[in-house]
Every structure is written in C-alpha cells, then in structure tokens.
Amino acid sequence: MPKSLPELADEYRRELLDQVVPFWEQYSLDRVHGGYFTCLRPDGRVFDTDKFVWLQARQVWTFATLHRRVDAGRGWLEVARHGADFLERYGRAPMGGWYFSLTQAGEPLVVPYNIFSDCFAAQAFGQLYQATGEERYGTLARETFTAILARRDTPKGQWSKAIAGTRPLKNFALPMILCNLALEIESLLEPEMVQRLTDECLREVMTVFLDEETGLLLEDVHPDGSRSDSFEGRLLNPGHAIEAMWFVMDLAERRRDTELLHRAKDLTLRTLEYSWDTEHGGVFYFLDRLGQPPQQLEWDQKLWWVHLETLIALLKGYHHTGDARCLEWFHRVHDYTWKHFRDSEQGGEWYGYLNRRGEVLLDLKGGKWKGCYHVPRALVQCWWELDELGGRR
Known part of the structure; x- marks a missing residue:
C-alpha cells in the first residue's frame, strides 16, 4: 500500500537534510583553492579536480536557496559564498561570458561556448543577491542575463560546429x-x-x-x-x-x-x-x-x-x-x-x-554533468508539494 502524503513528505525532508545536503557539505568544498569538487565517488572521494562552471553555479544556487527558503541557521549561506567567491575570481572570461571549465586552481580550460554556464551563473548570483542584498551579486546576475538575451538567437556564437545556413x-x-x-x-x-x-x-x-x-x-x-x-x-x-x-x-x-x-x-x-x-x-x-x-x-x-x-x-x-x-x-x-x-x-x-x-x-555521485542541484532541488520541491497536499503547509 502506498505511503500517505505526510509520510512521503517526511521521507523527502529527511533525505534532503540528513543525507544529500550533508554529503555535499562534507566532501565537495575545496578548502585550498575555493569552489567545489563535483567529481565524487560514492564514499565522497574526489576522482577529478577540474571545475565545471555551470555545476559551480548550480551549487551556489542550491545552498543560497536552502539558506533563504529552508533554514537560515545552518551555515548554508557561507557554503554558497564559498563557491561564489571562486566564480567571481575565475569564472568569467575577459569578454564577459562564463567559461565552461577551469582547473582546480581556476585557470580556464574550455572557452565560454556553452550559454548554460551563463544561465546558471545568472541564477546563482540572482539567488545570492536575494539572500544577502549585496549589490555586486545583483549586478553580476543582471549583466549576465542581459548578455544571455543578446546571444539567445546564436547561443554558441563563433564556437558553433554547424555550417551556417545549411540546416x-x-x-x-x-x-x-x-x-x-x-x-x-x-x-x-x-x-x-x-x-x-x-x-x-x-x-x-x-x-x-x-x-x-x-x-x-x-x-x-x-x-x-x-x-x-x-x-x-x-x-x-x-x-x-x-x-x-x-x-x-x-x-x-x-x-x-x-x-x-x-x-x-x-x-x-x-x-x-x-x-x-x-x-x-x-x-x-x-x-x-x-x-x-x-x-x-x-x-x-x-x-x-x-x-x-x-x-x-x-x-x-x-x-x-x-x-x-x-x-x-x-x-x-x-x-x-x-x-x-x-x-x-x-x-x-x-x-x-x-x-x-x-x-x-x-558508481559516481557527481561528475562533469552531475552536481549538487537536481537531487536537492527535487527533494525540496516534492517535500513542499507533499506537505501542502497533506494539509501541512
């Protein structure tokens, strides 16, 4: 027999707060160079130290959101700032776009060909602005969003592999x-x-x-x-x-x-x-x-x-x-x-x-494409929806 909606809500909440978020807090923060490790084995061991800008930004957004909307007393804002500081220093190319990937120390590896790095940077700094009220975060989010709109018809720009006009x-x-x-x-x-x-x-x-x-x-x-x-x-x-x-x-x-x-x-x-x-x-x-x-x-x-x-x-x-x-x-x-x-x-x-x-x-918990985003976001969203459906919100 399926669990009741309140029982399911509790299950999603516990999984978020007791399992998933502590995993990223414990294993992903790079205490030497800043930012986050995302290439993690099941036990939290790091198997690659490259840093992918869209995953860095997604994790900033996740912890800023948890601070704003779940619990402001758990130190999650500092985890978000930890990644944001790294992105501010190293994530943006001189022409304004956001790189795709960086070395552990922040040296650029892959050019800003992927507009989704920009999308998640805007999302991250926008959420951090709402969490802190600090104008520099708002400025970064606004500037990045404006650049996205300017690129949206040709999102890969000069880095597109397709021959223009053929298909x-x-x-x-x-x-x-x-x-x-x-x-x-x-x-x-x-x-x-x-x-x-x-x-x-x-x-x-x-x-x-x-x-x-x-x-x-x-x-x-x-x-x-x-x-x-x-x-x-x-x-x-x-x-x-x-x-x-x-x-x-x-x-x-x-x-x-x-x-x-x-x-x-x-x-x-x-x-x-x-x-x-x-x-x-x-x-x-x-x-x-x-x-x-x-x-x-x-x-x-x-x-x-x-x-x-x-x-x-x-x-x-x-x-x-x-x-x-x-x-x-x-x-x-x-x-x-x-x-x-x-x-x-x-x-x-x-x-x-x-x-x-x-x-x-x-058997990885994070990598080049998977980071601290979809699992915690879904656990939060489902927890809230189930609570509301069960009459508890």
Missing part, C-alpha cells in the same frame, strides 16, 4: 530555461521585460516546439518553427519536456491560467506514457518522434534528473488540477526512483546513471 535549427533548452530564469531574478528586472520574456518563452515551449502529429515536445525545429526530418529534428528528450512543464505550471499558477495548467499537466502525462519503459521501468533518456533509432547511443539509459523532474511535475500537476492519474504515476515513478537511484547502503547523494535494466552504470 539552421533552434533548440528547446534555452526557452525552457529562460521561463524559469526570468522568475528567479525577477527582482532585478523591469516588470515589462519579465512579462514580455515569459510570454515569448511560453509561446515557444507550448506552441513552436509542440509537434501536433504526436502531441509531444521536440528538441529542435527550424527557426521558423517548421519540422526538420533529421536526427536532431526528430529527437525527443522526455526529461527536458517534463521539466519544462513544471516551469510552465509555476507560470500558469502565477497567472491564474487554469487552461495552461491543464495543458502542461496533460503534456506531462502524454510524455511520460510515451517514454516509460514498459519492460524494465523508468523513463528513456532519448527517443525519436517517428520511432526511428535515435543517434544517441545512450538513448535507453535511465538518468537521475529525468526521474526527479518527473516527480516534481506530477505532484504539481496533481496539486493544481486534481487529476488522479498524476498521483498514480507519482507513486509508480517514486518507487522506481527511490529503489534504483538512491544509495541505500552508503547514503548521501544519489547515483545518476543506470542501464536500461535499472542497474548502476557509473
């Missing part, structure tokens, strides 16, 4: 993130800009990238919104689609737009039904909209962030619409996620990568 494509990830980022740093922006930007992002996410034939969200379309019959143009990324839907639900709640809430909930369920592995359980990483073989060899892996974002979206969908299918799916995804990704032996942070059968593929 121009725009990607789903940036409007998806901007939906959330604009609200994260809203206090630093003009209200008209926030309204205009969120309107544009909602149109892109819910209309331009929506494939009417399948009712699913595509990862890439032509700049005019037309479909591309190519690997990229047929690509589905269920995790991106579902994560975007809870961003949209937050916007819809803010706007009191009941129709939009139901559309986002329905898209969540449709994506989940299409991408669930009926043989082994779990959500596939990549799929092709026409059922063709995807180009990604890792298409059938099961990833931590995909399942965690799904849990958030399902709870928000149930909370805002009362659709019982959301709660039924939540229990199913919860059981799979906690059984396979959570480290029941050593505790701490969760595993990130499983094979199709649900077996741990890489």
Whole structure:
C-alpha cells in the first residue's frame, strides 16, 4: 500500500537534510583553492579536480536557496559564498561570458561556448543577491542575463560546429530555461521585460516546439518553427519536456491560467506514457518522434534528473488540477526512483546513471554533468508539494 502524503513528505525532508545536503557539505568544498569538487565517488572521494562552471553555479544556487527558503541557521549561506567567491575570481572570461571549465586552481580550460554556464551563473548570483542584498551579486546576475538575451538567437556564437545556413535549427533548452530564469531574478528586472520574456518563452515551449502529429515536445525545429526530418529534428528528450512543464505550471499558477495548467499537466502525462519503459521501468533518456533509432547511443539509459523532474511535475500537476492519474504515476515513478537511484547502503547523494535494466552504470555521485542541484532541488520541491497536499503547509 502506498505511503500517505505526510509520510512521503517526511521521507523527502529527511533525505534532503540528513543525507544529500550533508554529503555535499562534507566532501565537495575545496578548502585550498575555493569552489567545489563535483567529481565524487560514492564514499565522497574526489576522482577529478577540474571545475565545471555551470555545476559551480548550480551549487551556489542550491545552498543560497536552502539558506533563504529552508533554514537560515545552518551555515548554508557561507557554503554558497564559498563557491561564489571562486566564480567571481575565475569564472568569467575577459569578454564577459562564463567559461565552461577551469582547473582546480581556476585557470580556464574550455572557452565560454556553452550559454548554460551563463544561465546558471545568472541564477546563482540572482539567488545570492536575494539572500544577502549585496549589490555586486545583483549586478553580476543582471549583466549576465542581459548578455544571455543578446546571444539567445546564436547561443554558441563563433564556437558553433554547424555550417551556417545549411540546416539552421533552434533548440528547446534555452526557452525552457529562460521561463524559469526570468522568475528567479525577477527582482532585478523591469516588470515589462519579465512579462514580455515569459510570454515569448511560453509561446515557444507550448506552441513552436509542440509537434501536433504526436502531441509531444521536440528538441529542435527550424527557426521558423517548421519540422526538420533529421536526427536532431526528430529527437525527443522526455526529461527536458517534463521539466519544462513544471516551469510552465509555476507560470500558469502565477497567472491564474487554469487552461495552461491543464495543458502542461496533460503534456506531462502524454510524455511520460510515451517514454516509460514498459519492460524494465523508468523513463528513456532519448527517443525519436517517428520511432526511428535515435543517434544517441545512450538513448535507453535511465538518468537521475529525468526521474526527479518527473516527480516534481506530477505532484504539481496533481496539486493544481486534481487529476488522479498524476498521483498514480507519482507513486509508480517514486518507487522506481527511490529503489534504483538512491544509495541505500552508503547514503548521501544519489547515483545518476543506470542501464536500461535499472542497474548502476557509473558508481559516481557527481561528475562533469552531475552536481549538487537536481537531487536537492527535487527533494525540496516534492517535500513542499507533499506537505501542502497533506494539509501541512
């Protein structure tokens, strides 16, 4: 029999406060050079010392958020400052963009080709500004956000590998993130800009990238919104689609737009039904909209962030619409996620990568792409949603 909502809320809260956050506090802080180690084995040992700017920024955001919204008395603000100081000193290139990666001591390794370093830097310093009121953090967030908007039509700029004009494509990830980022740093922006930007992002996410034939969200379309019959143009990324839907639900709640809430909930369920592995359980990483073989060899892996974002979206969908299918799916995804990704032996942070059968593929707790972000964010979000659904918030 499934646990009650209050019991589940307590489970998520304990996992956050007693296991996951202490793991990163104990093992990730570089006390010599500053910043955070993210390449960590199950027992917390560091296996690589390179520092990836978007993961540094994500961890700053996580601890600043925990300080602001969970408990201001646990020293989490100092953990956030620890990473922010390192980013301020070393993370930004002379031309203003944020590097992709640095050495342990802060020397640049990879140029600022990836606009998501900038997105998460803006998010981190915006959250830190709200936590401290210190203007330098607000200035950094605002300047970075302005630069993102200037680059959004050509996010990789001179570092793009594609030949210009042959097969121009725009990607789903940036409007998806901007939906959330604009609200994260809203206090630093003009209200008209926030309204205009969120309107544009909602149109892109819910209309331009929506494939009417399948009712699913595509990862890439032509700049005019037309479909591309190519690997990229047929690509589905269920995790991106579902994560975007809870961003949209937050916007819809803010706007009191009941129709939009139901559309986002329905898209969540449709994506989940299409991408669930009926043989082994779990959500596939990549799929092709026409059922063709995807180009990604890792298409059938099961990833931590995909399942965690799904849990958030399902709870928000149930909370805002009362659709019982959301709660039924939540229990199913919860059981799979906690059984396979959570480290029941050593505790701490969760595993990130499983094979199709649900077996741990890489026994790391953090690496180049996985840091202190999706697990704690999802635990917080689910804890709060479950508390509210159970009548305790």
